[in-house]
Amino acid sequence: xxxxxxxxxxxxxxxxxxxxxxxxxxxxxxxxxxxxxxxxxxxxxxxxxxxxxxxxxxxxxxxxxxxxxxxxxxxxxxxxxxxxxxxxxxxxxxxxxxxxxxxxxxxxxxxxxxxxxxxxxxxxxxxxxxxxxxxxxxxxxxxxxxxxxxxxxxxxxxxxxxxxxxxxxxxxxxxxxxxxxxxxxxxxxxxxxxxxxxxxxxxxxxxxxxxxxxxxxxxxxxxxxxxxxxxxxxxxxxxxxxxxxxxxxxxxxxxxxxxxxxxxxxxxxxxxxxxxxxxxxxxxxxxxx
Numbered sequence: 001x002x003x004x005x006x007x008x009x010x011x012x013x014x015x016x017x018x019x020x021x022x023x024x025x026x027x028x029x030x031x032x033x034x035x036x037x038x039x040x041x042x043x044x045x046x047x048x049x050x051x052x053x054x055x056x057x058x059x060x061x062x063x064x065x066x067x068x069x070x071x072x073x074x075x076x077x078x079x080x081x082x083x084x085x086x087x088x089x090x091x092x093x094x095x096x097x098x099x100x101x102x103x104x105x106x107x108x109x110x111x112x113x114x115x116x117x118x119x120x121x122x123x124x125x126x127x128x129x130x131x132x133x134x135x136x137x138x139x140x141x142x143x144x145x146x147x148x149x150x151x152x153x154x155x156x157x158x159x160x161x162x163x164x165x166x167x168x169x170x171x172x173x174x175x176x177x178x179x180x181x182x183x184x185x186x187x188x189x190x191x192x193x194x195x196x197x198x199x200x201x202x203x204x205x206x207x208x209x210x211x212x213x214x215x216x217x218x219x220x221x222x223x224x225x226x227x228x229x230x231x232x233x234x235x236x237x238x239x240x241x242x243x244x245x246x247x248x249x250x251x252x253x254x255x256x257x258x259x260x261x262x263x264x265x266x267x268x269x270x271x272x273x274x275x276x277x278x279x280x281x282x283x284x285x286x287x288x289x
Contacts (some may be wrong), residue, residue, distance in 0.1 A: 059095040070104040129175020170203035177207035
């Protein structure tokens with residue numbers, strides 16, 4: 001439990017917190033496969049040079065056409081770079097007025113999740129959250145409440161299918177908090193203490209605070225819902241856009257000093273190696289007469 005909680009804290013604290021669109025750079029080259037956990041080996045400069053920037057596919061249509069345009073947009077967003085975030089946000093603001101597109105994003109998320117394409121599902125969840133619509137947030141709330149898998153592959157004591165779904169649900173809870181609506185805020189607060197995954201609970205805490213400017217009032221509103229053993233998540237640091245490493249490292253050092261229990265455990269000392277035995281060698285020097 002100790003090591004798992006450390007992984008949750010260190011993961012979230014070391015990345016840029018971007019609610020809605022892509023969380024961190026999501027630039028994959030042609031060699032990356034959907035759902036792959038490993039990024040492309042192609043340098044970002046070559047990825048940018050190989051495709052025209054600031055030309056997102058149109059988000060429009062109804063029914064089947066809406067589904068096609070959403071599929072194309074999610075693919076584009078998965079290959080986009082930071083410089084194109086404003087292009088995506090502009091397109092999504094217009095698309096938010098079309099209920100068929102919101103439904104198409106929801107269908108795309110479920111399709112990618114069912115196919116095990118967590119990378120694509122993650123991008124689509126971020127885009128739907130960025131649209132900030134009631135119907136979109138309603139779908140995200142339903143997604144967050146989906147039961148976690150109970151069977152699959154265990155690695156280091158963690159069920160990988162459960163972890164993958166929890167990461168997607170964490171992205172969904174961030175989108176709900178990003179709407180900044182009183183009714184949906186109650187859902188975020190509920191999941192702060194009730195969701196079965198610490199990954200989602202930690203993200204719900206962070207998202208609630210971030211969307212209220214990390215104010216003292218936001219912290220006070222959260223505290224009654226946070227599990228006693230997870231109150232330290234209220235102090236968790238995040239690296240914000242434009243912050244340099246020196247500033248972030250100071251915040252992280254202060255956090256670790258205040259909460260030494262979350263520091264990565266020191267490696268156990270290894271027993272000293274026994275001295276190597278020198279092999280017996282015969283003297284083959286010819287005798288002198």
